[in-house]
Amino acid sequence: MDLNMKVLIVDDFATMRRILRNILKQIGFTNIVDADDGDTALKELKKEKIDLILCDWNMPEMPGIDLLKTLKADEQLKDIPFVMVTAEAQKDNIIKAVKSGVSSYIVKPFTAETVSEKLNKVFGD
Amino acid sequence: MSEMLEKISKNIESIALEVVMLDVQDIPALGKIVNCLGVLEEDSKEIDQPAFSELIQAIKSYIEKIILGEAADVTPLEEGVDSLQTILRHVSNQEEYGGDISQILDRLKFKKAEPDEAQRVQAVGTKEKEEDIQSPDEDLSEEDRAITLDFVMESLENLEAIEVSLIDLEEDSSDIDSLNTIFRTFHTIKGVSSFLNLQRINTLAHHAENLLDKARGGEIVLEGATVDIVFESMDALKKMIMGARQGIENRTSLDIGLDVAPLVNRIEELVSRADLIGDKPLGEILVQGGAVTPDDLAKGLERQKTEPGKKIGQILVEEKSAEPKAVASALREQKKFSSRQIDLQVKVDTKKLDNLVDMTGELVIAMSMLRQSQVILTAQDQKLERNLGQLAQITSGLQTTAMSMRMVPIKSTFQKMVRLIRDLSKNAGKQVQLEMTGEDTEIDRNVVDELYEPLVHMIRNSVDHGIEPPEERKKAGKNRKGKIHLRAYHQGGHIIVEIADDGRGLNKDRIIEKAKAGGMITEESEFTDSEIYNLIFQPGFSTAEKVTDVSGRGVGMDVVKKAMEKLRGRVEINTRPGEGTTFVISLPLTLAIIEGMLVRVGAERYIIPVFSVLESFRPTKEQYSTVEGKGEMLLSRGRLIPMVRLDRTFKVKGDAADPWESLVVIVEHEGRQMGLLLDELLGKEEVVIKSMGAAMQNINGIAGGAIMGDGRVGLILDMAGIWAIVQNN
Numbered sequence: 023m024d025l026n027m028k029v030l031i032v033d034d035f036a037t038m039r040r041i042l043r044n045i046l047k048q049i050g051f052t053n054i055v056d057a058d059d060g061d062t063a064l065k066e067l068k069k070e071k072i073d074l075i076l077c078d079w080n081m082p083e084m085p086g087i088d089l090l091k092t093l094k095a096d097e098q099l100k101d102i103p104f105v106m107v108t109a110e111a112q113k114d115n116i117i118k119a120v121k122s123g124v125s126s127y128i129v130k131p132f133t134a135e136t137v138s139e140k141l142n143k144v145f146g147d
Numbered sequence: 148m149s150e151m152l153e154k155i156s157k158n159i160e161s162i163a164l165e166v167v168m169l170d171v172q173d174i175p176a177l178g179k180i181v182n183c184l185g186v187l188e189e190d191s192k193e194i195d196q197p198a199f200s201e202l203i204q205a206i207k208s209y210i211e212k213i214i215l216g217e218a219a220d221v222t223p224l225e226e227g228v229d230s231l232q233t234i235l236r237h238v239s240n241q242e243e244y245g246g247d248i249s250q251i252l253d254r255l256k257f258k259k260a261e262p263d264e265a266q267r268v269q270a271v272g273t274k275e276k277e278e279d280i281q282s283p284d285e286d287l288s289e290e291d292r293a294i295t296l297d298f299v300m301e302s303l304e305n306l307e308a309i310e311v312s313l314i315d316l317e318e319d320s321s322d323i324d325s326l327n328t329i330f331r332t333f334h335t336i337k338g339v340s341s342f343l344n345l346q347r348i349n350t351l352a353h354h355a356e357n358l359l360d361k362a363r364g365g366e367i368v369l370e371g372a373t374v375d376i377v378f379e380s381m382d383a384l385k386k387m388i389m390g391a392r393q394g395i396e397n398r399t400s401l402d403i404g405l406d407v408a409p410l411v412n413r414i415e416e417l418v419s420r421a422d423l424i425g426d427k428p429l430g431e432i433l434v435q436g437g438a439v440t441p442d443d444l445a446k447g448l449e450r451q452k453t454e455p456g457k458k459i460g461q462i463l464v465e466e467k468s469a470e471p472k473a474v475a476s477a478l479r480e481q482k483k484f485s486s487r488q489i490d491l492q493v494k495v496d497t498k499k500l501d502n503l504v505d506m507t508g509e510l511v512i513a514m515s516m517l518r519q520s521q522v523i524l525t526a527q528d529q530k531l532e533r534n535l536g537q538l539a540q541i542t543s544g545l546q547t548t549a550m551s552m553r554m555v556p557i558k559s560t561f562q563k564m565v566r567l568i569r570d571l572s573k574n575a576g577k578q579v580q581l582e583m584t585g586e587d588t589e590i591d592r593n594v595v596d597e598l599y600e601p602l603v604h605m606i607r608n609s610v611d612h613g614i615e616p617p618e619e620r621k622k623a624g625k626n627r628k629g630k631i632h633l634r635a636y637h638q639g640g641h642i643i644v645e646i647a648d649d650g651r652g653l654n655k656d657r658i659i660e661k662a663k664a665g666g667m668i669t670e671e672s673e674f675t676d677s678e679i680y681n682l683i684f685q686p687g688f689s690t691a692e693k694v695t696d697v698s699g700r701g702v703g704m705d706v707v708k709k710a711m712e713k714l715r716g717r718v719e720i721n722t723r724p725g726e727g728t729t730f731v732i733s734l735p736l737t738l739a740i741i742e743g744m745l746v747r748v749g750a751e752r753y754i755i756p757v758f759s760v761l762e763s764f765r766p767t768k769e770q771y772s773t774v775e776g777k778g779e780m781l782l783s784r785g786r787l788i789p790m791v792r793l794d795r796t797f798k799v800k801g802d803a804a805d806p807w808e809s810l811v812v813i814v815e816h817e818g819r820q821m822g823l824l825l826d827e828l829l830g831k832e833e834v835v836i837k838s839m840g841a842a843m844q845n846i847n848g849i850a851g852g853a854i855m856g857d858g859r860v861g862l863i864l865d866m867a868g869i870w871a872i873v874q875n876n
Contacts, residue, residue, distance in 0.1 A: 035335045037298040041342050044290065080334050082327075109338050113215055120178040120214050121185070127174065131341035143172050 023145040025049070027073035031056040032063040032089065033107070034081045042076060042107070048134040049141070060084025064092065067099055074141070076128075079108040079115050087115070090122050103144050151193050152239055158187050159235060163228045169221055177214050181207060198248055199234050202227060205255040223254040292395050295343050299392040300494060302339075305332045306381055306388075307559060310566045313381070317374045317569075326369065329377070330359040336384065348387045351407045354414045355380040361418055376414060378566075383410060497592060500553050507542075507549040508740075508835035512854045514542045550740070553593070557635045557644070558586035560595055564606055564633060571610040578617055578628040579610055585635035590642050594734055597714055598644070601707040605646050605730045606631065608704070613650030613728050623725065625649065641716075641758065642736060647729040653680055653722040678819065680720045684708040712867060715741070715756065715850075733758070741836050743853070743863060745829040746812065749799045753825075754834060754853055754863045755812060761820065763812040763828060771806045778873075781806070781822045783813055790822045791873055796848060802826045816866040821873060823864075836863065848872055 029051050033039045039056045046054055055072075057063035059081060066072065075093075079086040086106055093099045103125040108115050116127050125144045128137055162183050165176060184207045191200045206227045212218040230248055237244040287295070309332045312325035337352035355377065361367040369377065383405060390403030517523060518535060526532075561583050572579040590598070614620075614629035621627055634645040655676065662668045662682050683704045711718045716734035735741065735758070743754035762783075770782045771790070779790040790811065794801030803809050803826070811822040834853035839846070850865035 035301060035339060037294060037301050037339050038335065040294055040297060041339065044294070080331055080338075082331060109334060113211075116215060117181065117211050120174055121181050123175065123178055125175055130338040143174075 023142055023147050024073075025051055026053055027051070028053045028055065028071065029074045029076065030054075030063060030066055030072045031076050032058075032060065032081070032086070033078040034058050035078075038078065045132070045134045045137055046076075049138045060086075060089040060092070063089060067093075067102070072102055074144075075102055075104045077104065077106055079106055079112065079119070087118060087122060090119065090124060094123050105140065105144065149239075151190060152235070155187065155190050155194070156232075156235055156239070158183055158190070159228065159231050162187070163225075163232065166221065166224050166228050169224070171213050171219050171221065174214065177210060181210050181214070184210065194238060196234060196238060196244070198244065199231065199238075201252065202231055202234070202248055202255075205252050206231070209255045223251065226251050227255055287395075291343070295345075295391060295395055295401065297494075298339050298343060299388050299395070302332075302336050302388050303385060304559075305335070306385055307562060308332075310381065311562050313374065313377060314565055314569055316369055320368050320370055323363075326359065326363055330356065330363055333359055333380075336388075345387070345391060345401060347402060347405060347407050348384060348391070351380055351383055351387070351411060354411045354418075355384075358414050358418055367417065373417060376410075376417065379410060380414070383407060495552075497553075500549075500592070504549045504553060507546045510542055511546055511835065514539055550736075551589075553591050554589040555592050555595055556587050557590050557595065557598075557642075560599055560602065561586050561633050561635070563599065564602065567603060567606060568610060568631060571607060572614075572629075575611055576616060577610065577614050579614055580628050580630050582630060582632045583634075584632070588635040588637065588642060590635075590734070591736065594642075594714055594716075597710060598732075598734070601710045601718075601732075602644075602646070604704075604707050609646060609648040609650065609728070609730075613648040613652075615651050619651075623651075637736075638733075642734045644732040644734065645729055646732075647727060649727040652724040652726055652728055653683070653720070654724070655679055658682055677719075677721075680722055683720065684718065715758075717758070740833050741853075741863060743832055743834050743861075744812065745832050745855075745861065746793075746823075746825045747827040747829055748793045748797070748825045749801045751797070751799045752829065752855065752859070752861045753793065753797075754832075754861045755814065755823070756850075756863065756866070757831065759814045759816060759866045761813040761815050763810060765809070766806050766811050766822075768807050779806075781811060783820070783822065786820070788813070788820045788822055789873055790824055791869060792824045794824075794826075796869065796872055814866055816870050819870070821870065823869070834861065834863070 029046055031039050031042045031046075031054065033042065033056070036058070039058070043054055043056065055066055055070075057066050061084060063075070063077070067075075077086045077089055084092075090104055090106065093102065093104060104123070106116075106119040106124045106127040107130065108119070108127055109130050116129075119127055126140045128140055162180055165180050165183075169176060169180075171177075184203060188200070188203050188207065191203055206224060209218060209224060209227070213221075213224075230246070230251055233246065234244045234248075309329045312328045316322050316325040316329065333352050333356040337349055337356055340349040340352060358367065358373070358377070362369045362373070367373060387403055387405050387407075390405070391401040393399070394401035394403075518539070523531070523535070565581055568579050568581045609631055610629075614631070615623065615625075617627040620629065630649045632645070632647040634643075634647065636643055658679055659668070662679075662685075665685075668674060668682070684707070685705060708718055711732060711734070714734055716732060719731045719733075720728060721731065722728040741754070742757040744757055744760050746753050746755060766781055772780050772782070772787075774780050774787070777789065779792070780787045781790045790806065792801070801809070801824075806824055809824050809826055810828060811824055812828070813820055813822050832855075834855070836851045837853060839849070839852050843849075846868075848865055848868035848871075850863045850868070853861050853863055855861050
């Protein structure tokens with residue numbers, strides 16, 4: 023896994039974005055951007071090349087699953103690895119996300135180790 | 148038929164291939180298989196083979212378990228797909244399939260034991276004990292502290308915002324958007340607190356989220372006791388979150404030790420009761436409440452048969468059977484409070500902001516001192532002139548920006564009142580509706596904080612005493628539901644906040660009676676109506692129980708007044724018997740700057756706050772008189788008002804001894820007027836208020852100092868103090 027890749031965090035809750043950013047930094051990522059909702063995420067994706075998306079399930083306006091579906095319907099964006107962040111006990115959501123084509127999912131609360139493990143799997147290491 | 152069989156067979160083949168190659172951690176591959184199985188499930192309905200369909204179902208749920216990490220063994224899958232192929236072969240050959248799939252079904256249906264709810268509640272109790280032994284969180288890193296503080300701020304903001312949603316929801320339980328907003332907030336708090344090791348916050352948020360999830364699924368209707376419990380959970384969360392903030396600030400434990408177990412148990416009781424009742428009553432309740440027609444409900448139930456996993460509430464909303472209008476209005480509401488507003492902000496310590504404002508104030512002063520210095524004034528250099536002009540422009544721009552940074556919309560303060568009114572009216576057995584206008588009006592951050600308590604006080608008065616009970620209102624020909632209107636707007640450099648109720652109004656006679664008894668007035672004819680009503684702001688009225696009972700006002704209103712005066716604002720009361728009462732608060736835009744009338748008395752210069760100035764004129768001999776026992780008086784617009792000689796008050800030497808050779812500025816304070824005698828009006832100027840320092844803080848009649856353009860100090864007059872001096876003489 024190339025730690026220089028550009029990661030996009032999508033979460034409406036600023037604290038959660040910060041936590042995710044910290045964890046990604048712990049893993050060794052340096053190139054991190056974030057967005058507070060689906061629309062901003064889409065703009066970010068159009069603006070520059072993103073290599074990985076970590077997106078919260080639970081967001082107003084455009085929930086994570088809708089963003090995922092939008093991306094999957096877009097020829098240029100559909101291949102960007104998309105990792106869904108969900109809460110525990112939301113099993114239905116996880117299944118829905120998997121059906122819609124996520125590369126992986128992580129369940130809150132998570133540690134840098136679990137995230138690193140999941141991401142390594144996504145990038146085939 | 149054969150076409151369909153072909154399709155099914157191809158589909159199974161590709162599934163089989165995927166299964167053989169399957170890595171249980173390959174999420175995309177698992178997703179593909181689930182989707183294929185979904186198609187297969189649909190298609191299998193065509194061939195009417197119960198065993199086949201059952202097997203597909205079992206395989207699908209097994210794959211889902213693998214996705215969730217609850218199963219890792221692929222063998223049952225391989226066997227299951229194998230059996231599928233066998234059955235299909237039989238069907239293709241039009242033979243009866245006689246095999247036994249029960250064994251493989253058992254293997255696929257392996258169920259991971261889940262701890263039941265009772266045990267989980269128990270677990271809460273034991274966890275708490277462990278925490279009690281936990282040492283204060285000294286080992287938190289700086290980054291963790293910062294994140295926790297972020298969490299505190301963000302959660303509190305969100306919790307405040309959802310209070311309104313919850314009240315909307317209480318009024319209209321079909322308001323799905325409000326419900327989702329509330330759910331999301333609890334959900335997020337739960338999620339983030341789990342990272343920050345805020346165990347109790349996490350536990351409570353988790354259980355409240357469960358309850359709300361049931362409400363979303365339509366298993367529970369949020370009303371009465373259920374809403375109350377959500378409110379309670381919100382309050383408890385706020386308390387614990389604020390506790391966490393204190394813990395961070397004082398470097399002590401983040402856990403305030405609030406026992407959440409009783410609340411959690413009550414929530415769980417509601418949840419489990421909902422589990423028992425199941426779906427059916429919800430439909431009935433919705434029909435009873437008029438939210439859905441019986442036909443729609445029947446349709447929804449019909450659809451539910453085809454989609455067994457779905458809850459009826461969900462279906463009804465999806466079918467738009469449940470009030471699209473309510474959904475639309477709620478959508479608008481949600482936009483207003485959307486969490487987007489809180490983002491893209493930097494949080495800055497208010498102390499730093501105050502410092503910045505202070506420094507820019509100094510800069511403005513330094514700037515004007517520079518401009519007025521002799522060297523500059525006599526310099527003939529155009530370039531210097533131009534540069535100075537630019538510097539002045541930048542300085543004033545900087546000042547405006549610095550000031551605006553402290554401004555926040557009054558909305559959050561207003562929103563807190565929504566909850567207050569709900570609780571108060573419930574307690575008092577009254578019906579009160581709250582209306583708000585101008586919530587976006589911006590106001591100094593420091594003022595907002597100081598405004599909260601007085602607002603609460605006035606609203607409490609309006610609800611407790613102003614608004615009549617429903618029966619009484621009906622008799623008076625009013626709507627049973629009382630109305631309180633919160634209004635905020637700008638007016639002439641001030642922010643006006645109004646609290647208007649449509650209640651019974653003040654009882655003038657009782658106030659006069661009470662005031663006479665308290666020795667505040669002797670003869671009512673001396674007073675205008677407005678002056679009489681404003682008597683309730685006098686300290687003596689604060690314990691006036693009798694007046695409170697009869698006329699309905701007067702409890703602690705002096706506290707309100709004092710708070711407003713501290714903010715250099717004013718509070719007035721307008722009332723019409725039987726029609727209602729309006730409190731009008733007028734506040735300065737900012738506390739750091741005052742718009743002042745610069746006046747000269749002898750060689751000294753003073754600043755009179757413009758908001759208290761009514762007019763100024765040179766009195767004629769006829770207007771001036773002395774009244775026995777009251778001293779010097781002036782006749783202004785048909786009224787006799789006391790005259791204050793500023794030179795004598797502050798013991799400086801004035802120019803002229805006779806009023807008709809000087810100037811008078813009429814000022815108003817607490818609804819009463821007085822005339823200040825002075826020598827010259829120098830103009831209007833915005834000055835930055837400077838504290839006089841601890842040693843000179845309590846000089847009667849002086850509110851503070853300001854550095855003037857020429858570097859000299861001007862004293863800002865304090866009307867309350869001067870009034871007191873007049874009274875004492």
